[in-house]
Amino acid sequence: MSQPESSSPAAIELDGLTVNLGGRPILVDLRASLRGRAIGLLGPNGAGKTTLLRTLLGFFPPTAGSAEVLGFSLANEGKQLRAQIGYMPENDAYVAGMTAVHFVRLMAELSGLPPEPALERAHETLFYVGLGEARYRKLGTFSTGMKQMVKLAQALVHGPRLLMLDEPTNGLDPPARKRMLELVTDIRDRGEAYIVLSSHLLRDVEMVCDEVMILKNGRIAATCDLEAERKANRSFVELELQASSDQFARELTELGCELAVHETGRMKLVLPKGRTVRDLYTVADRLGVGIRHLDLKRDSLQDIFLRAMEDDNGGV
């Protein structure tokens, strides 16, 4: 898998980061240099995604190794670092008795904004996330979707350089999920803030992120620059023949295709650069082989994820 370009400064630099909690290793020797504008943290439940975010926020002290976020050292520049971060936790997080605007303003002031700009930005941010009309309602009366949006608003209000979103689409219905992802994509496209999106939903990560780190059992199972993968546009083809043909397989190999043949006649292959699906049809026509089904797809995040999960060693 391709790695991100090394010219841009790393948003997150992990150097052997290890975190033990309750005597158990949760994150093990994480080493990565994440340079994407929108970084996805993928992994099954319990892989260590949330622990990594919390460690980067200074909630858990590293047992070994170190990390830098936006050039700030986790070990001795925690406060300066947290001033640059907007954090949206996975679970509900609000003060029930407060109105939305009061709550978001409080969070802005805690991040260092003077009272007046904090109030101004609280209003603006609530309108931005679509809660303008509900901003004087108490948070305890909000629906799940509205609470998610308030969490996003409080993470955005102080204009952070890095936005950490932990499962932001949790509990959202399809329209609300779409709205949330549109907002995150909009923030990404403005280019004013880095985004770290932790999720187990591949589609969310694929839609928003340009770089992905896949965690498995607290280790990095894979990192990949999705943007580069998209540009490389490696073509994967699944095809099914009317009858299996060794000759057809041999000819495809000669064309430079990497392929796996199933005894039922089904094939999975990767087209080399310069070759197209048309070449496959040409070969089939020349050999008189009937193609029953053909599906062309690029190397999706799902494939990358599944490969990473299959690798028992958890290596990149």
Add this chain to the structure above:
Amino acid sequence: MAVYERTWRRYQGELTSLRRRWLVVTRYALSDTFASRIFTAFYAVCFLPSVVGLFFIYLSHNASLLQQLGMPADVMSILTEKFFMILFLWQAVPAFLVAVIVSPSLIAADLSNNALPLYLARPIDQREYVLGKMAVLAILLSPMTWIMGLLIFGLQAYLEGGGWWLQNYRIGLAYLVGHLAWIVVISMLTLAISAWVRFKPVARGALFGIIFILAGFAQAMNEVTGTSWGDLLNLVRAINSVVMSLFGAPTPSGLPVLFNWLTLAAATALSIWLINRKLRPHEVVR
């Protein structure tokens, strides 16, 4: 950027001082506290003992008014330590009630819906968060206790003149140190309860339980053992003894006053430990 634009941009303006950031916690908690008109009215009533004390001192130095009211001219003679001790008690009781009313929601409100990580994900740490919450109680309780106490002491010294203040400096010291000690102990204790008990009525009950049931238990312990060691568990007697010793009066506890100070210090330390255990930026799943 206007709200109708519905857009987002980074904040490039000035930031407030990192050192004073914890005061935001205090300011918001105070504003929430005074949002209740009933509380505001009750808080004003809590100043009544001090106002009465001030009036009494003024009265005692106004011979013509005393004569009109038919009071003896030597009423001054009762303005001794006893007057100030009684006034101290009448200031401490409302202060305790204010702490009981305000404190249960100070930390519990942030913990009950998991808002604490949002505070601690910002440039503010656990210590500053607790300091901010404690300052709420200090700001609420100080004016009605030691500040008014010192004001009354100052008025008496001014009207009396001469070397009265020098002869009675212990009164001023007792007001300052005694009330501050009580504020620190009661603040930490109530914050600890607020951190562990999320329901206000239960938290208030727990506070009364710790203060008064423990006092009863301590008394029973004294009776059974025939000693005064039970006083180590009696917060009321401990603060009472400390204040009495500051006034230079005999203490109600059978233990040396140092032990009473130790009781208060232990209660504070235990409260801090309990707060520290509970205030984590994440839920501990066992």
